[in-house]
Amino acid sequence: MKKITSYLTIIFAFISLLNARGQNYQTIDSRRIAYFADQNGQISCIRIDSVKAMQDDSIFYPFTVIQPVDIECFSPFYASWIGKYVTINTDGTNKFLNIRGETIIIKTNANPGDSWIAYTGNDSLMIKATVIKHDTLSFLGINDSVKTIEFQALDKNMNPIEKEINNMPLKISKNYGFVTMVNFYFFPDIEFCCGNWLKAFTLVGLSHPDLGINNLTWKDVNDFQVGDELHVITTKPFCNDWCYNPIREKTTKTIYKYLERTEYADTIAYRYSRKESIETIWTDSTTSTYHYDTLTMIVTSDSLFDKLPGEPIVRSHELYAYTMLNKNPESKILLRSQYSELANSTGDSCWLRLIAVDACTFDYEYIRGLGGPYYSYLNWGPFCLGEERKLVYYKKGNVTWGTPLIINNTRDISIDPKIKIYPNPARKKIYIDLGSENYQHSLSVFIYDTQSRIKKTGYIHSGNTAIDVSDLSAGIYVLKITDNGRPLKIDKIVIE
Structure with a gap:
């Protein structure tokens, strides 16, 4: 009996290893991180944090993101944007779960012309899947064999009906998984709170090997070379009791120039000059000050900033995440005060999504090789002030962008060469x-x-x-x- 148990354990372990390493056209690979962008350029990631071996299946558990779990509560611990878990069967069947726990079936071993019912809902809605194409495509600078699967929504009488999912085909690469996909958590057209949350996504990056976009880290944001320049304008109004009539405004123009870079094992040290003018506009006058100094900045890894896009950060009773945008250069955005913790009607912990009043909250943006944060909210209201910090010019090597600032009347206040x-x-x-x-x-x-x-x-x-x-x-x-x-x-x- 012990020998039989040992053999079964070995078989299950082999199945788990096979699925974890990936079959041909397997949708998800547990060995790598995949980066996908929606039509607005917002990036979502798939990273498998654990694998559970069953008799004929392996269950992949992706890292969770902030998702709605009912009409009033969000949770950072419940599910990924592709569902709570993914089941990989040895026959090539891959199964995903939506928010209601309903199964979506993808048959990766199907051939062109093969069809099956991928989804059956409680409301008699069915989704038929058909492999419509099998060819070689180029993506992320590589070529690979790709299967294209098209969806068709059907009513209870099996008649085709119009649904958005009909226009969201899946493309699955033989060696790299999904090339295009959807957020299965809201499959096929689940409306939640403010409309239909179903989106189409396109692969924009992979790890192992590193292809396309990868995670933007704090060191990436603060990656400067000698001679690089950043020109920044910061505007901050000040006002009286209810902020309807600002009584003064301070505008700071700053030129940062990087003079020295020293690299260590896990740290980068910079010496940079800062030329600055500060203009304060009062109700009846204007004052200006100027100065020039040289500073030192130490850059190390930042465990919170370096989390993957969408990966939840829970601090005390606040919940938030960084969003990464697929643009050149890439950037990460932090939306301040996204969620607040409270107890729901069942006594479970949940987070309530906060709604800004008079645009008082604003995004912090950090850009690869260009620092940050940069932000802007200029709407006036009785509860908040307009404030802005924007990058207006940069010089990176031989590349320049924007209009440079000109700051005169500065004096050196920080460097005494005699010391x-x-x-x-x-x-x-x-x-x-x-x-x-x-x-x-x-x-x-x-x-x-x-x-x-x-x-x-x-x-x-x-x-x-x-x-x-x-x-x-x-x-x-x-x-x-x-x-x-x-x-x-x-x-x-x-x-x-």
């Missing part, structure tokens, strides 16, 4: 040499870690002063020297 910091890297002590310069006040010294947390402070007066850094862990830090709050020196230091 020397050594040794760098350091182990026990660093020395700050002020040269022959005499300052009227003691200068303040701050050492920050890569998370902008102050790790050490001190004061220096003149000449050459030693700072004990033996208690700091090995890593990258930022050292700032100020004179009554005015930056004199900001530099990167390395502790070994």
